[in-house]
Amino acid sequence: MAAKKFxxxxxxxxxxxxxxxxxxxxxxxxxxxxxxxxxxxxxxxxFYQSSAQYDPDYFLRPKIGEPWFGSGKNPxxxxxxxxxxxxxxxxxxxxxxxxxxxxxxxxxxxxxxRPGNTWERQGKRGGKLTFSENITEYFDExxxxxxxxxxxxxxxxxxxxxx
Amino acid sequence: xxxxxxxIQVGDxxxxxxxxxxxxxxxxxYAGASGDYNPLHSDEIFTTKVAGYPTVFAHGMLTMGxxxxxxxxxxxxxxxxxxxxxxxxxxxxxxxxxATATVDAVREEDGQTLVDLSVSTVNQDGDVVVMGKATxxxxx
Numbered sequence: 388m389a390a391k392k393f394x395x396x397x398x399x400x401x402x403x404x405x406x407x408x409x410x411x412x413x414x415x416x417x418x419x420x421x422x423x424x425x426x427x428x429x430x431x432x433x434f435y436q437s438s439a440q441y442d443p444d445y446f447l448r449p450k451i452g453e454p455w456f457g458s459g460k461n462p463x464x465x466x467x468x469x470x471x472x473x474x475x476x477x478x479x480x481x482x483x484x485x486x487x488x489x490x491x492x493x494x495x496x497x498x499x500x501r502p503g504n505t506w507e508r509q510g511k512r513g514g515k516l517t518f519s520e521n522i523t524e525y526f527d528e529x530x531x532x533x534x535x536x537x538x539x540x541x542x543x544x545x546x547x548x549x550x
Numbered sequence: 551x552x553x554x555x556x557x558i559q560v561g562d563x564x565x566x567x568x569x570x571x572x573x574x575x576x577x578x579x580y581a582g583a584s585g586d587y588n589p590l591h592s593d594e595i596f597t598t599k600v601a602g603y604p605t606v607f608a609h610g611m612l613t614m615g616x617x618x619x620x621x622x623x624x625x626x627x628x629x630x631x632x633x634x635x636x637x638x639x640x641x642x643x644x645x646x647x648x649a650t651a652t653v654d655a656v657r658e659e660d661g662q663t664l665v666d667l668s669v670s671t672v673n674q675d676g677d678v679v680v681m682g683k684a685t686x687x688x689x690x
Binding site: 399402403405406407408409411424425429431432433436437439440442445447448449455456457458462478479480481482483484487489537 | 614619
């Protein structure tokens with residue numbers, strides 16, 4: 388289950404903008420933002436991905452009291468999830484956003500997700516590649532669509548080596 | 551200030567350096583802000599001993615977010631209508647990244663001037679790490 392509600396918070400936007408290395412005051416300084424065309428702090432273009440913070444079941448966040456697949460006493464806390472036979476992994480292949488308006492702190496977005504297309508391709512180095520789309524739509528309090536995010540994941544049969 | 555159509559031509563480019571030396575700490579910052587704590591991005595022991603990679607690597611979305619700074623610095627705040635990339639190569643700690651937008655088209659739609667951009671980010675070896683497209687509302 389994906390997050391249903393995504394509260395847009397100024398502190399979260401500030402931390403996200405810092406993380407992507409963007410010093411634009413419109414992401415952290417409400418006074419400076421008031422003098423810009425949008426007139427308020429706005430979310431950076433890829434901020435919507437961080438709605439994962441509000442997904443209670445998000446599998447890439449450790450859950451309190453549950454084993455975690457990262458290292459602790461051992462290199463992994465649980466057997467890693469694998470789909471391929473020899474250590475294949477899931478990777479993010481593509482991400483697209485469509486923006487219908489920009490979003491500011493104080494709003495709460497409602498999220499709806501649905502699967503998109505799935506297809507397969509033979510990779511050069513990683514064996515068979517399986518691609519799948521996931522579409523996430525963010526609606527404002529009046530029910531208007533404000534952002535549509537389309538993610539494409541790819542699962543490989545083998546670990547992808549970089550050269 | 552937003553980009554002006556009267557001041558650009560198809561084929562124009564805008565280039566911005568994103569980092570000289572991507573740190574593991576910045577990758578950790580991104581994990582914290584985005585909520586994506588996949589150990590492949592911060593846990594050296596898991597990544598080398600279990601997953602079999604040479605070291606941790608950046609979230610694709612970190613590179614997309616860093617590249618987004620170049621796009622919004624070019625077109626103006628709150629002007630994007632679309633932004634999408636393919637992740638073509640992994641980004642490793644220590645990489646230097648440079649992002650470029652190229653003007654593909656300037657067009658009118660419903661009385662609004664739009665610019666279509668090709669976007670790409672390369673590492674210190676000139677290898678493309680993300681490539682994609684963006685569209686923004688611009689001034690006439």
